Amino acid sequence: MRKICFTGCLLVMITLTSVYYHRMVASKWNIEYKEIKRAEKNITPLGDNKTFIIHAYYDDRVGKNIRTIAIVHHSNTAGFYCLFYCNTSLDGNAVPAYVNLHSDRFGFPYVTADIVCAEPNACASSHVSFFKNDYPKDDNLPAFQIKNRDSQPITSDFTVCMxxxxxxxxxxxxxxxxxEMYKIMGVQRVTIYKNSASALMEKALQYYAAEGIVDIVEWPIDAYLSVSTKWHYTMEPKDIGYYGQIAALNDCVYRNMYRSKFVALIDTDEVILPVKYKDWTAMMAALEADNPNAGVFLFENHIFPKTVLDSDFEAKDWESVPGINILQHLYWEPSRRFIFNNRKMIVKPRTVIQTSVHSVLMANARSVHVSPDKAFLYHCREPEQPWLKKSQLIRDTTLLNYCTDLVENVDQVIQMVTSRKKKSSGFSARPGIGTAGKYVRKARQLGKCTL
Incomplete structure (x- = not known):
């Protein structure tokens, strides 16, 4: 409750401060532009080459503000102005900006930031530009479209931000x-911030984009900053961590704020698996009923090491497709005492102001931890405890509840992406385990997967 109150008070203070300073300096800057130079990229550097604008969003949850997701050098926060275009003559109306650095910087010199400006009265500018006291004031400032100004009806129950x-x-x-698991869970949209992918992955992305479920956001951050593949600066000293994933996640939340009821913040190797529910629709209905004031739902991470196989499962026709077959990985590492177990989230986007990877940083609703006996995060990756023997791991077959639909759907996609002729799934037992028929009978006895 204290965090919610603090957040609300902070936003009110930002709004009042911006309005006050706007009145003081509105007459100082009156720059006339012949035309707007519209920014069209997802990452746009400003004149100081230390500030990179992602997108600007209208935010009326407290006051009428323009909140812009940006990446800035942590020491470069003073003297920012927003420049609004309030009339047809394109006279620039300047407003001092409040730059709010996100607290999760992890030692890197560049950090995600919100550049917040109160919109001038009687001004419904479609675009906004940015400059600093020491910027050259000319007619070449890029102008960024202000998104989310006109709220649209929700078109998706669930969006995944990947x-x-x-x-x-x-x-x-x-x-x-x-x-395919997300689709089974009830997801209608997946937003992906793509820097680079293999040729086959590009085919898969284009297939899903044409299908209408995947929204690809090009993310060439390495053209502007040195990027780390690690989460902390001490592990790999670069400009910014994980290819700027925190900036991407925040942009994704705002991008989907008015078109999705829920947004899941998870990675490509993760799926939130319901234990007591059929899918995310039933799961979130139950969780909302139990937690009516919550806006953030955190799911415990279970690491299924990719080095440990369940030898019952093998898909012959999938062997030529590079990557991990999650149906072969049904053992997870037990949690360790005194070691923080990361969680991932499903959020109500309109309650979120700032997010990190494993928790929200600012929100106007409370967060709840979902018990793993209701749902958990299936995370198939490199082991965190490689010294554990298979007998020390915990076998969990929850994933197999979706096996039949998953195998059929994945088969169809692989045939389309690899341009193969349709044939049977080829899902069989490994040599030494028994015949495919024996495996099918065993699976049916378990009541988990019918092939």
């Missing part, structure tokens, strides 16, 4: 399985 695909990402099989 941030920063980089490193020529090639884990195509697990990506396809994840997308």
């Amino acid at each position: 941030s920063t695909m980089f490193g020529n990402y090639s884990n195509a099989l697990q990506f396809i399985q994840s997308i």
Whole structure:
């Protein structure tokens, strides 16, 4: 409750401060522009080459503000102005900006920031520009479209924000399985911030984009900053961590704020698995009923090490597709005492002001931890406890509840992406385990997967 009250008070203070300073300096800057130079990229550097604008969003939750997601050098926060275009003559109306650095910087010199300006009275500018006291004041400032000004009806119950695909990402099989699992869960949209991907991954992305479920946001951050593949500066000293994933996640929340009821912030190798519910629709209905004042739902991370296989499962026709087959990984590492277990989130986007990767930083609703006996985060990746023997891991077959639909759907996508002729799934037992028929009978006895 204190955090919610603090957040509300802070936003009111920002609004009042911006209005006060606007009245003081409105007459100082009166720059006339012959035409607006519209910014069209997802990352746009400003004149100081230390500030990178992502997108600007109208935010009327407290006052009438323009909140712009940006990446800035942590020492470069003073003297920012927003320049609004309030009439047809394109006279620039300047307003001092409040630059709010996100607290999760992890030692990197560049950090996600909100550049917040109160919109001038009787001004409904479609675009906004930015400059500093020491910027050259000319007619070449890029102007950014102000998004979310006109609220639209919600078109999706669930959107997944899958941030920063980089490193020529090639884990195509697990990506396809994840997308198909999201669809089974009830997801209508997946937003992906793509830096680089393999040729086969590009085909998969274009397939899903044409299908209408994937929204690809090009993310060439390495053209402007040195980027780390690690989460902390001490692990790899670069300008910014994880290809700017925190900036991407915040942009994704605001991008989907008015078109999705819920937004899930998860990675390509993660799926939130309901235990007591059929899908996310039933799960979130129950969680909302139990937590009517919550806006952030945190799910415990279970790491299923990709080095440990369940030898019962093998898909012959999937072997030529690079990546992990999640149906072969049904053992997770037990949690360790005194070691923080990361969580991932499903949020109501209109309650979120700032988010990090594993928690929200500012929100106007409370966060709740979901018990793992209701749902958990399936995370298939490199082990965190590689010394554990298979007998020390915990076998969990929740994923197999969706096996039949998953196998059929993945088969169809692989056939389309690899241009193969349609044939049977080829899902079989590994040599030494028994015949495929024996496996099917075993699976049916378990009541988990019928092939």
